[in-house]
Amino acid sequence: MSLNLCADVLLLHLARPEQIASLTFLAATSPLSPVHDLAAGLPINHGSAEEVIALQPDLVLVHRYSNTHLVNALEDLGFRLWEVESPDSLESAAAQMEALALVLGNPERGKQLAGQLRQLPAGSEPASNTSPVVAVYGPNGMTTGAGSLLHDLIQRTGLRNFASQQQLPATGRIPLETLLMHPPRALVLSGEKQQQGSTLAEQTLQHPALRQMAGTLPTAHIPGRYWSCGGPEILEAGQRLRQLRTQLTAEGAP
Amino acid sequence: MTARHWLLSGLLFTVGTLFLLSLMSGRAELTWSVLFGNGQANAQLILWELRLPRSLLAVIVGAALGMSGAVLQGFMRNPLADAGLIGVSAGAALGAVLTLYSGLAALFALALPLGGLSGAALAVTLVYLLAGRDSSILTLILAGVAINSFAAALTSLALNMAPNPYAALEIVFWLLGSLAERSMEHVSLAAPLILAGMAMLMATGRGLDALSLGEDTARSLGISMPLLRLLVLGGTALSVGAAVAVTGSVGFIGLVVPHLLRPLIGYRPSQLLLPSALGGAALLLAADIAIRRMPTDVELKLGVLTALIGAPFFLYLLIRTRRQHP
Structure with missing residues (x-):
């Protein structure tokens, strides 16, 4: 179950559909969401602790910038949380995908996507002092x-x-x-x-x-x-x- | 030349000087020679597409706020009347927000100032019905508080319901106002309506003078009260409504300026209109120059500065008027 749009994105790419208990309502509707197609038809939540309690998921994905009161409450209730970060480099984005895929029990999927990310700038030289x-x-x-x-x-x-x-x-x-x-x-x-x-x-x-x-x-x-x-x-x-x-x-x- | 002419020329000179200074204020360092067509193409672009519309808007919006303050104070015979305080600006902001975020403004450009105008008209009529003329200062301020907070609440409701994720962040602009990165399109959209509104306000001079002797005297002098009411309320709605639609609601200009000028002019409302317009233009230009010259990383909103100056002034006026009319 995910309580954040970025967590929705990662979950949709890394989990098998039957593993997903709920996504945020943003995933299928927000103009900021890149995963409208993948999210269509999946159950949604509005990011409240009540919805988490009702669903009793095995794992709750939150974001580093999620509401701290919500995160603390979920911790107190004993839910297993996994915190998604906004990656600061390609490498950290790839590493995060591998780590989450491992937690979700699909390490192969994580390795495959991370591998694609790591070879992304293939064929180009890194920037120098004269680059445009x-x-x-x-x-x-x-x-x-x-x-x-x-x-x-x-x-x-x-x-x-x-x-x-x-x-x-x-x-x-x-x-x-x-x-x-x-x-x-x-x-x-x-x-x-x-x-x-x-x-x-x-x-x-x-x-x-x-x-x-x-x-x-x-x-x-x-x-x-x-x-x-x-x-x-x-x-x-x-x-x-x-x-x-x-x-x-x-x-x-x- | 009479004292009034000296005052008007002085104000005109101040506005002119500040206008030039405003063209020279901003993130990029421009030299004066840019004004005469020298310098690289991008410097020209900055001057004509960014700074000129900004300075022009400061002049006409400041003039609209200053003049509407002078007219409202004369008409309501209440020294604390001002478009911002009595909720006209907040109403205009609501009207503009509704057209902008519903997508109506994208269909035809004039929808934005017309939205601001309708909101302002509604608010000013409501205040007039609630408080009327010759009401106590308390009644006017309380009516203003009610309309202000109601309009602000509806504005933030509309912004939170807007389908666009950026909308909710823009409440600050509508509450505090800004001239940053406006374009000539905004000027051509707002200026005609603002000028039309100011022409209506200018026409109230004789009526306001007569009104200062009491409503009955004014009638016996041949002043048509319904016409005067239409000119005041309509002129305020047009000028303030169109101004707020492009700059957000900038507070206190209309309150402060007439009070600063009144001791220099005497107490005939008609004599105060033009100087208040010029004074408003000068004050808004000066405030906008100041926020650009401050060494802050993120530019302050215009309304922050006008409130920092205006709010203490408002308190001072409140104390003074209470002492005069306990």
């Missing part, structure tokens, strides 16, 4: 610097990350002015292309200044759901980054 700089820009100017999975992937693909050049943390914000003053060689837009209703955060992606800039730069669309949980969706993110790198090489970037 790429900026990740999401709703509200959200970006990701050193110490994040996407940063690791960017480096391994032979690109330098704008956010880490600006000394921004794993979760940071780029003011649009800063981006325009130090133009990167390429953009990675991490917003969703199709969203119901628009928010102010996503309107920053529609700003004329950004659109003008994006019009002149090679751009990849990699929504957050491909990389924020550390599931195998990261393979798709890697694929898109590699295309961007190829395009830049074709344009004569070092």
Whole structure:
């Protein structure tokens, strides 16, 4: 049973369907979920201790940032918990999958997916001081610097990350002015292309200044759901980054 | 030149200076020569697509808030009337939020300011019905508190129900206001409605002067009360509603500015309207420059600064008026 969207993602990829007692309601419905198809039709919960007690699962997956009151209550009630982390590198994402697969009794599945992740940046040179700089820009100017999975992937693909050049943390914000003053060689837009209703955060992606800039730069669309949980969706993110790198090489970037 | 002309030219000069300073404030270091078309393309982009709309919005939104404060104080004959305090801004925010997150604003752009306008109209009418003119200060403030918290609660309800996961995080913007990363599209969306609203407010001058002598005297001077009411409530709804729809609700400008200027002008409400608009523009520009020049990692919301200045001022006014009318 899982109480967190990222835990849902890992569980769906690593467990056999009959092992899954319940997922969060987000897995099948949230625009942030990359696993709509896999989650369809499975039982859901809304992340409360009451639902856990009712189901009496053998294992409860929580996230490092899950509500601490909930986690403490479940511990007191004697449930076996497993805490999912937001991985900070490809290696830690692969290791987490192996570890969880072992707990679930499917070590082969874990090894197979972790293996795919580990050879992800195959065929590209790691970034050097002359590699082209790429900026990740999401709703509200959200970006990701050193110490994040996407940063690791960017480096391994032979690109330098704008956010880490600006000394921004794993979760940071780029003011649009800063981006325009130090133009990167390429953009990675991490917003969703199709969203119901628009928010102010996503309107920053529609700003004329950004659109003008994006019009002149090679751009990849990699929504957050491909990389924020550390599931195998990261393979798709890697694929898109590699295309961007190829395009830049074709344009004569070092 | 009369003293009033000196004051108006002084205010105009202040707004002009602050406007230029505002164009030069931000994360990126720009030199003055950028203004004359020099510098790299991206510096031009920053100036024209980021800073110009921001400064223009500060001017027109500040002017709308300042003028509506002066008009409301004159009309309700209550020194504590202000769009923010009596809940008009909160109503406008609710209207804007409903159109934005329901996706209506994506269908046709004008839906956003129109939503803000309807919310503001509803709130200002409600306050007027609840407290009316010549009500005690207490009644007005209590009506304002009720409308403010009700509108804020509905706003956060709407944001929490929105299908988009980012929506719930944006309550801060609607409650505290911000001019960050607005574009020319926002200016062209809001400016015509704001200016129309301000034109209506400007037309209330003679009526407000007459009203200060009492309602009966005003009638005998040939002032049509229904028309005056329509101009005040409609003008406030238009100008504040459209302003809040693009910048969130920035508090206290409309409260502070008329009080600062009144001692310099005398107590004729009509004389206060234009100076209050200019004063509001200057104050909002100054506040927006200040938050950009502060060395904080994440820019403060505009309403944080205006509340830091405005709330103590509000308390001071409250104490002073209580002493005058115990």
